Amino acid sequence: SQSTTSSSDGGAITLRMSWWGGTSAHKATLNALQRFEKRHPHIRVRGEYTGFTGHLERLTTQIAGETAPDVMQINWYWQTLFSRDGEGFTDLNQYKNEIDFSQFDARTLSMGTTKGKLNAVAISNAARLMYLNKTTYDKAGLSLPDTWDALFARGPQFKAKLGDAYYPLDGLFQDFIALARSYIVQKTGKALVNSETKSLNCTRADMHEYAGFYAKMIRDHVWPSAQVRASYGYLPQQEMRPWINGEFAGTYQWNSAIEKYTDTLAGKQEVALAPYPMRPGATDAGLLYRPSMMFAVNAKSQHPRESAMLINFLLNDPEGVRAMETKRGVPVSKAAQAILREDGLIGKLQQDSEDMLARLPINVLESPYFEHPRVRDGFQDILESFGYGKITLEQAGDALYDDINAILHRVIR
């Protein structure tokens, strides 16, 4: 049972499908799989699911050991790990009959394509947006910021009105890295990483500005400093007391994950979607708008066709879609969106986010290498050093340019 060759004795086919997720995702998916089996009695689907912890480790081992499941839920940038040349997963273009690709826009499909091979189909798209704790803002008597300058201004205002403990916005380094990226991309109008040249797609000055952006945010009490954040330990933002109490009154977060953040808020606090700040004259919001999760089919699968059928069922088929609900975010598939909207299954915050993403100019296609752990850690190490005063602003800017380029050169192969 452990091999890729799914047994097909007696005409019955067994597919293996793996995913990670939380309680509700597991329930929804298992429900959907049952319906799929009912629809196709000759196919059995075995779910191999875990929490997020360790999932990549396991998948990696399986892929290295050629024991990966037929259908896999993957992250967008995992394509760079497992399918640099597009050969790591089955080319789904071969299964146009099984999967209705017309439900997906070209941009989304292109983000699942490597070297002309369609490796993965997005389940949902996601981008980071600014979600602010309306309750706290109200308490301070302040409106949600609608421009960068308004955001910068909120820092001193928070400090003055609510005290040192309150911040208008917060997040992990990785959240900040994305925010600053957006800020820079709004200026350059280009992706930050160019995977062709294996380097940053901006100037040294841009990177200085990147660093300066961080400096300003910290200095102006807009974003808690590295020390303040770290004092709560290495834990997710939503589990930090200041977030729970509304002291850190905002997050720059994936729209697909925002419910997890609102869940832990203490008492009756409201989180609202803030207008997305744009630099004057920006032509692009600089949002990293990309698939939040994707389905891919094992390149060595014995049953690629059935796998494709399963993917279509989960993404496009009304029955599958209804079973999956929005547990993996608002679906990309137009058909699915329509069904769920009709059923009233899309929440207000989710709907607001979808609407905003539809409105904002998002044309720049970022390279998945921007999300490579080493690249992200590279950004983080430098910002952290700077945050702790180990290096000057000047050095931080240089490091951002030089070190990140070096890392890109190393990881893009």
Add this chain to the structure above:
Amino acid sequence: MRSISTPTWCEAAMFNDKKIGALYVAPFVIGFLLFTAFPFVASFVLSLTDAQLQDQLGSANFTGLQNYTEMGRDATFQKSLGVTFFYVFITVPLKLAFALFIAVVLNFKLRAIGFFRTAYYLPSILGGSVAIAIVWRFVFAGDGLINQALEMIGITGVNWLGEPNTAMFSIILLRLWQFGSAMVVFLAGLKAIPEDLYEAADLDGASRMRQFWMITLPLLTPVLFFNFIMQIVQAFQEFNGPYIITGGGPLKSSYLLPLMIYEEGFKYFNLGYSSALSWVLFVIIAIFTAIAFWSQKHWVFYAQESDKNRGDKK
């Protein structure tokens, strides 16, 4: 530990049959060859390649010692190595001292002492339980238990996890907290010291403090040695603490080598480099163990002779 190499007593006729003896250790030999030796060698071979975790092993290129020379340039590795040594050198003595202190307290004949011994061992069972991670973060948070306690006695709290200098201490404390097994070993060592030595010292007028330094400690050296080895080995392999609590930060101030090995492998997929790092760690541990064994003749006092003279038991 020591005289295992000169087992004169196994010359007794019944145990002279080498074939039967070999039969007994055969499982280990087979198991070692099968489950340890092969992966052991394989990982060394991997450390000489640029293998990527997700690729088939066959696709890796032989790069010679490049992974090892790379470490010379890798600032992260050097930082990690320094931090690891710092961690080991602080944790091991502290833990031994603490375990010894508690063992001494627990060695007193008190009612319900068994209960306390058990209770003190519990943290060592909790091990990798998720709850520990959560609680621990609570304990050290800026407004966490420790700082609240400090405030009560009028001391401004420390940003335990937020400062590179102190983040490591929370990890060290986590390990100190799990001092149970070292304590139990000390406890048994203490019990093996005859009561009348203390009585003799009492008569000689030695204070409890001097009794500890002049009698308890020297006689405990074999146990201390055993614990020392075990703790060194454990400390160099410390992974859970930084993984759970600090993630290695801030500023890689708690980025211990085992965490780096793990991340190189499973986060950055650099299997070759990760293997090379493992080997370096292995060699470091082996060197420390070897030094410890070599040094023991200068400070470890063995009360009974190794079983060489079974004849003169009087």
Add this chain to the structure above:
Amino acid sequence: MSVSAPADAGWRKHLPVINAFLRYGILIAIGFMMLYPLFWMIGGSFKNNQEIFSSIGFIPKEPTLNGFKKGWETSTEYTFATYLINTMKIVVPKVIVTVISSVIVAYGFARFAIPGRNLLFALLMATVLLPKSVLLIPQYLMFREFGWLDTYLPLIAPQAFAVEGFFVFMIIQFMRSLPMEMEEAAVMDGCNSFQVLTLVVAPVILPAIISVALFQFMWSMNDFLQPLIYLSSVEKYPVALALKMSIDVTEATSWNEILAMSTIALAPSLILFFLAQKYFVEGITSGAVKG
């Protein structure tokens, strides 16, 4: 601690009492700190989610059994009982084969003149020093070749070959502290060496065996990475895996369920530990102490 009383200090009469008081004080204070996380975990399993993250106290303000109810149901097709049983299916055979193999091998080391014994002993110790992560991938590939993936064999089978040097070492130390005469008496009574081992030596070193069993039990209960990698079928997951099953990046985690199930998962270890604690303390040590 030092006591230097004047020649006829009457208070020395009360010294034992004072001493006991002091020690109890220290013991209880430190003991409370030691056990706080355990209390907190148990308390936490009766809290609701927000309270878990916002309060340090361990006594729940509004106790609820939700954590236990929902946790037991789990997010999967199976209830927590399945995972508990699975764990036992792994841990019990693992403990048994570990004990058997370790005792046998230790006996060989402790009592027989084996060719190359020093080398073998060095190898045994090397397995203790080895960072375990080194072996992960090569072992995975090996077990794939054996066709053992998604079975419990990779978790159990190696233990049948005394791969845990630490255990073997512990038992060797313990055996060496036994007087040879007892075994000689058994030989004269007509035992062969295996009978000596099983009928005489093993029962006598029971404390050591129990400690080995306990250690292996507790470690195996907590082991996460190995089952994660080797087991792909959810119905085969052990508790350690199931506990982390619903911790996700995008979805809120019900910490009270996790704490509740952690509490339950810890129960076997705790019970076993309390039952065996008498032997345990003896067990790890008596061997180690003999130089």
Add this chain to the structure above:
Amino acid sequence: MTSSSVRLSAVTKSFNGTDVIKGVSLDVKKGELVVFVGPSGCGKSTLLRLIAGLETPTSGEIVIADKDVTYAHPSKRGVAMVFQSYALYPHMTVEDNIAFALKIQGRPKAEIRAKVHEVAEILQLDHLLQRRPKALSGGQRQRVAIGRAIVREPDVFLFDEPLSNLDASLRGQMRVEIARLHRKLGATSVYVTHDQVEAMTLADKIVVLRAGLVEQVGSPMTLYRHPANLFVAGFIGSPRMNILPATYAGATSDSVRIQTAQGSLIIPRKDVSKPTSDKIQLGLRPESLSLAAPGAEAHLTGYVTLIERLGGETFAYVALKEFECEPIIIKLDGETAVHNHQEVALTIDLKRAHIFDADGLALGHALDFNPDVV
């Protein structure tokens, strides 16, 4: 070296509610060597440890050198103790072992050296000073333990079965050694032992203990010749005194008439008051019995059941006719010709015979008993 008296007054000690010492009063005079004997568990060690200060009494008073030390710290009592196990510090050399107490006192190095060497010379340990205890033989360890006690020049020496770990011949040697030392140092000493020979030969005064109470105190020969009761009679002397059942049949001022299974005997005995019960017991030490000269009148007759020849002496076990008791032991010359199953007639040295009443108390005294030399 000074030396002091030790006085215990009504000392009791209980462990966890069990009385172990039930009220012991005792005077040890300056320079005296007192030996405690008694069955295992009777409280000998406990009493010694109470004197040493290693235990505190539950009630009562302990006075050493006229100072009340009942609750004083062990090191403040001027006592030194030699433990049964020697309690040598195994990690220190002989020299360091002996010097330990002086070091603790912070004496100057030169003085310590001088004293240690002086002591080592007395005990013939000079050549062993650099050895560790484990490299010493039993007797040498024993000497080191004594040296450690001597070097402190204590007022009182305490010994808890110091020779019991040595083999017979070493034990004999060390016993003579200790006697020599005691005469030389003249220190007050309290000595616990199981060994008859040690007790008899070393003691100025023997204290017989039983279940936490003193049974009798007196010089060795007093206890041997004039045991106050059956317990002391049985305990002192090896082989044990033979005990025969008998009946009281009247007394005069200097003799007692008793009836045994083999007829009546008249035993010289003074101060005899009529016992409450007629059932009495006759105590005969093995050496007070001898083979009756041929033709001479015999007191007892029986059959030899076992002969133990030790070379210099011979013990014969004789089953007495008519008696319902164990065979009695008689001590004969090494060369006496007896053989198993032989019928023998025995003569009793009647002035050395003992009589005990139904409660085990000695009935009267031997004629040579002198209450002033107890």
Add this chain to the structure above:
Amino acid sequence: MTSSSVRLSAVTKSFNGTDVIKGVSLDVKKGELVVFVGPSGCGKSTLLRLIAGLETPTSGEIVIADKDVTYAHPSKRGVAMVFQSYALYPHMTVEDNIAFALKIQGRPKAEIRAKVHEVAEILQLDHLLQRRPKALSGGQRQRVAIGRAIVREPDVFLFDEPLSNLDASLRGQMRVEIARLHRKLGATSVYVTHDQVEAMTLADKIVVLRAGLVEQVGSPMTLYRHPANLFVAGFIGSPRMNILPATYAGATSDSVRIQTAQGSLIIPRKDVSKPTSDKIQLGLRPESLSLAAPGAEAHLTGYVTLIERLGGETFAYVALKEFECEPIIIKLDGETAVHNHQEVALTIDLKRAHIFDADGLALGHALDFNPDVV
């Protein structure tokens, strides 16, 4: 219960190249109890273990019941051993301990039960059968150890200092017990001990070992009366034989004339050949010396330096005038009146005196020596 002879022929054993047994030949007859004595480390235990099969000899041959068992497995030799430490199985009850060997042999349950109970009765262990060893006293453990040996009905019993862990009075009791058992079972036995009394009283034959070689073999009284050399003379007997320096001054067919510091003595002695050196040694057992009757001729004079009164007997240490040697010990009656520093004249029982040449070998034999009853 059958019983067999044991024969060792030129047995040697070396450990790591050191010779521990240097060639021992020995015959133990059926039903005989042979005791090995000798100083610590002389190889007694090793010899016993060779017989048991716990060690294999480096060379030589071991025959039990006329079968060569030199390399046979211990359980195949029909021997049972009682260890010094008893080596009871701590996890088994007394019953299981005793039954163990039978269980291993796979005997039927009922038979085992019967045998165990029979043995338990012999040893008075009936009421203890369900106890664990740690709940037994020393003497009881000892009996269990013996029971474990008996139950197998071995041809040969081996005892390695079985009583050395008991205290004096228990030791005495168990010694008599073992003697009784030996008479009852009549099994061939080899017994190692340090204890003079055990050796003298139990042995049919004593083997004196020294550094891996047999010094002398003979019945206890033969060894006591006719030691073949100085070593045996000094080793057998307690207190030790006194040794005085003397010079050979000629011999007749039934006497030897020797010269001591206090004059010349004529000692009845036969078979004396002229020694190579005139330096000889006079050996006198403590009981062969007595206080000279007043006025009678004395052989030796000296001063009493120490008196040990044991009640039944008294040892006096006498420093001889003119002699350059340790004070000699004489054994006196319990009641003999002597006091310290007293000048005493001593009479020697000359026919019990021993003479040794410069190499320590006995010079001639006592007149009552009979080579046929060795």
